[in-house]
Amino acid sequence: MKISRKIAGALALSAAAAVVLAGCTSRNDPGQTAEPGATDGASTEDLTIAFVPKLQGIPYFEAMNTGGQQAAEELGFEWLYQGPTTADAAAQADIVRSFIQQGVDVLFVAPNDPNSMAPLLEEAQAAGIHVATTDTDAPDSVREVFVNQASVDGIGEALTDTLLEAMGGSGQYAIVSCGETAANLNAWIEVQEAYTASEYPDAEIVDIVYAGEDQAAATQMATDLMNSHPDLTGLVGECTSSAPGVAQAVEDAGRTGEVFTVGLGTPQSMLPYLESGSSSGSILWDVEALGYLTGWAGVQLATDGDLGDLSGVDNEALAEAEYDESTGVLLLGPPTVFTAENAGDYDY
Amino acid sequence: MTTDTAAPVRSAQLSLRRILPPIVTGQEIVLLAVLVVLWVVLGIFTPAFLTPGSIGPLLVQVAPIALIGVGMTFVIITAGIDVSVAAMIMVSAVTTARMLVAFDIPAILAVLVAVVIGSALGALNGLLIAYGRVHPIIITFGTANLFQWLGLRVFDSSTVNGIPSTLEFFGRGGAGSTFGVPHSFAIAVLAVAAAWWFLRYAKAGRNLYAIGGNQNAARLAGIKVQPRLVWVYVITGALAGLAACMVIATGTATLDQSVGSGKELQVIAAVVIGGTSILGGRGSVVGTLLGAILVQTVVSGVTQLGWPTQLGFLFVGIFILIAVGTDLIRERTRRRA
Numbered sequence: 001m002k003i004s005r006k007i008a009g010a011l012a013l014s015a016a017a018a019v020v021l022a023g024c025t026s027r028n029d030p031g032q033t034a035e036p037g038a039t040d041g042a043s044t045e046d047l048t049i050a051f052v053p054k055l056q057g058i059p060y061f062e063a064m065n066t067g068g069q070q071a072a073e074e075l076g077f078e079w080l081y082q083g084p085t086t087a088d089a090a091a092q093a094d095i096v097r098s099f100i101q102q103g104v105d106v107l108f109v110a111p112n113d114p115n116s117m118a119p120l121l122e123e124a125q126a127a128g129i130h131v132a133t134t135d136t137d138a139p140d141s142v143r144e145v146f147v148n149q150a151s152v153d154g155i156g157e158a159l160t161d162t163l164l165e166a167m168g169g170s171g172q173y174a175i176v177s178c179g180e181t182a183a184n185l186n187a188w189i190e191v192q193e194a195y196t197a198s199e200y201p202d203a204e205i206v207d208i209v210y211a212g213e214d215q216a217a218a219t220q221m222a223t224d225l226m227n228s229h230p231d232l233t234g235l236v237g238e239c240t241s242s243a244p245g246v247a248q249a250v251e252d253a254g255r256t257g258e259v260f261t262v263g264l265g266t267p268q269s270m271l272p273y274l275e276s277g278s279s280s281g282s283i284l285w286d287v288e289a290l291g292y293l294t295g296w297a298g299v300q301l302a303t304d305g306d307l308g309d310l311s312g313v314d315n316e317a318l319a320e321a322e323y324d325e326s327t328g329v330l331l332l333g334p335p336t337v338f339t340a341e342n343a344g345d346y347d348y
Numbered sequence: 349m350t351t352d353t354a355a356p357v358r359s360a361q362l363s364l365r366r367i368l369p370p371i372v373t374g375q376e377i378v379l380l381a382v383l384v385v386l387w388v389v390l391g392i393f394t395p396a397f398l399t400p401g402s403i404g405p406l407l408v409q410v411a412p413i414a415l416i417g418v419g420m421t422f423v424i425i426t427a428g429i430d431v432s433v434a435a436m437i438m439v440s441a442v443t444t445a446r447m448l449v450a451f452d453i454p455a456i457l458a459v460l461v462a463v464v465i466g467s468a469l470g471a472l473n474g475l476l477i478a479y480g481r482v483h484p485i486i487i488t489f490g491t492a493n494l495f496q497w498l499g500l501r502v503f504d505s506s507t508v509n510g511i512p513s514t515l516e517f518f519g520r521g522g523a524g525s526t527f528g529v530p531h532s533f534a535i536a537v538l539a540v541a542a543a544w545w546f547l548r549y550a551k552a553g554r555n556l557y558a559i560g561g562n563q564n565a566a567r568l569a570g571i572k573v574q575p576r577l578v579w580v581y582v583i584t585g586a587l588a589g590l591a592a593c594m595v596i597a598t599g600t601a602t603l604d605q606s607v608g609s610g611k612e613l614q615v616i617a618a619v620v621i622g623g624t625s626i627l628g629g630r631g632s633v634v635g636t637l638l639g640a641i642l643v644q645t646v647v648s649g650v651t652q653l654g655w656p657t658q659l660g661f662l663f664v665g666i667f668i669l670i671a672v673g674t675d676l677i678r679e680r681t682r683r684r685a
Binding site: 056057058059062085086180206207209210211212213214215216217219220221223224225226227228229230240241244245247248249251252253254266268269271272273348 | 394395396397399401402405406409496500503505506507509510519520521522595598599600601602604605606607609610644647648651652653654657658
């Protein structure tokens with residue numbers, strides 16, 4: 001008994017240590033230098049630009065990170081990248097606070113919850129940090145610029161056009177969305193509804209369901225939708241987890257060619273479905289270019305540069321980027337439609 | 349000292365007799381009735397709920413929950429809980445998926461890998477719980493984080509893309525069923541049947557009820573509590589590993605880090621709705637299977653009726669509260685008696 005207690009103690013201790021260590025590796029990125037007191041208008045040499053994604057470790061934000069690192073190398077600044085391991089507003093807030101304490105020069109956030117992020121951004125600004133949003137906006141905040149991947153209209157219309165082209169311009173379709181309160185997804189859906197009603201009078205959105213970020217749930221819901229609407233000929237997967245999910249449901253039901261799908265999926269995850277025909281197209285944007293544009297915008301903010309002047313940018317993926325000064329939105333350009341032909345060219 | 353030990357022994361014998369499960373419990377009959385009513389109502393009000401194309405995928409979706417539910421029922425009967433099953437699914441699934449992509453391993457080997465990983469993780473849980481004497485929710489909460497870290501390391505900041513259809517035997521598609529019966533669901537039913545027999549007729553199985561009823565009494569009655577507990581968590585881990593294969597098969601060609609997330613709560617919901625007492629000492633695997641089917645019926649039913657998705661949470665929440673409420677009332681009346 002005594003021995004087993006000792007073993008138990010040792011095991012519990014090592015488990016506790018491991019958990020603590022796990023916490024450390026995800027929280028503290030070695031190599032980050034804390035420089036208290038942000039400095040404005042310095043040369044880009046000692047400029048630190050931090051980006052807090054919604055979620056670390058998913059290919060989407062890793063691709064943005066790649067783009068940001070590329071910008072850091074070419075433009076010469078330090079790029080810091082750290083996000084929560086679950087799309088959790090509180091965990092994200094902790095990371096934002098740690099960047100405020102480190103006194104970075106520019107702080108980019110893709111907020112999980114724009115409302116709760118707003119006061120934190122104010123705090124950062126009060127500490128002398130340039131604050132901005134990228135990928136997802138916090139509209140009622142002090143952010144100086146929002147780097148937008150694609151306009152809401154652009155995404156909504158591209159999704160609708162691609163799907164309706166496959167459906168022959170008419171018929172019933174349904175949307176499998178993800179987070180029920182996700183502002184960007186809901187904005188796209190609104191455009192899809194209005195655009196479908198005005199441009200495709202013979203088409204109808206019969207249902208909108210929410211699967212969370214769960215691929216299997218999205219697939220099951222798509223299956224349920226096909227069953228409850230026998231005349232359904234189209235499905236939209238509104239986020240990167242439901243886009244392959246709805247295509248998989250069509251394949252599993254053996255209805256490829258009868259029910260068409262489109263979605264916002266990363267090229268690599270959609271490739272098998274684009275090739276088999278269960279997905280008619282994936283609408284997204286060049287995520288690496290978005291990361292690059294974010295890094296570039298950070299430099300402009302810190303050096304009081306002109307966000308509207310992209311002439312000095314040597315990156316053809318940013319050729320169509322434009323800045324709207326009245327709204328403070330820096331737009332990457334129109335969305336990209338990935339098909340079986342070009343999806344293989346991207347490694348995310 | 350003698351009087352101290354004599355009382356628990358007596359109570360252990362008493363509780364052994366009292367808690368032996370009847371062949372069918374009242375809760376199972378109620379659940380079955382609710383299910384039948386729901387299926388009939390959904391059959392009437394939706395165009396295709398009661399068709400093979402709808403029921404088949406539903407049962408495939410239920411299978412991993414019911415399968416892990418068997419292990420979780422054992423765990424909860426011993427008055428424990430395992431909140432690390434989602435993370436165990438994640439570790440097993442990502443490792444297996446990576447091996448499928450990198451080495452194109454055959455299905456048998458993939459299942460073996462997943463089950464071995466699940467068992468190993470379960471063994472860690474079991475050893476810490478049996479010999480650490482800390483409440484299982486604390487231990488498994490700790491290991492859940494540990495496993496999550498491990499899984500994320502294996503993911504290595506990217507998704508697993510282009511997973512081959514090696515495991516389609518467990519899937520939703522045509523290769524996943526024989527004569528309309530989904531293989532994964534059949535496996536879950538077999539596991540439930542074996543567990544039902546084990547809990548009812550095997551000495552080791554009946555010991556689990558005694559452990560959950562009163563662990564000290566069980567120990568004094570000569571039951572090897574600690575080895576039993578270790579095995580319960582190993583079995584749960586092994587089943588989570590097998591379930592991970594089903595998750596890969598029913599997922600898309602891409603696996604991302606959200607795999608498994610939330611499954612621990614779905615499994616616990618199925619077990620609790622199935623009538624297993626969260627206080628330990630009482631429970632049934634048949635109830636768990638019915639509970640798992642009920643939860644998915646509600647979620648699918650809401651979608652097929654065209655109702656707002658959020659209503660699914662409301663209904664499942666109500667079912668859990670009713671089930672737990674019934675259990676607590678039963679427990680209180682028994683204590684008073």
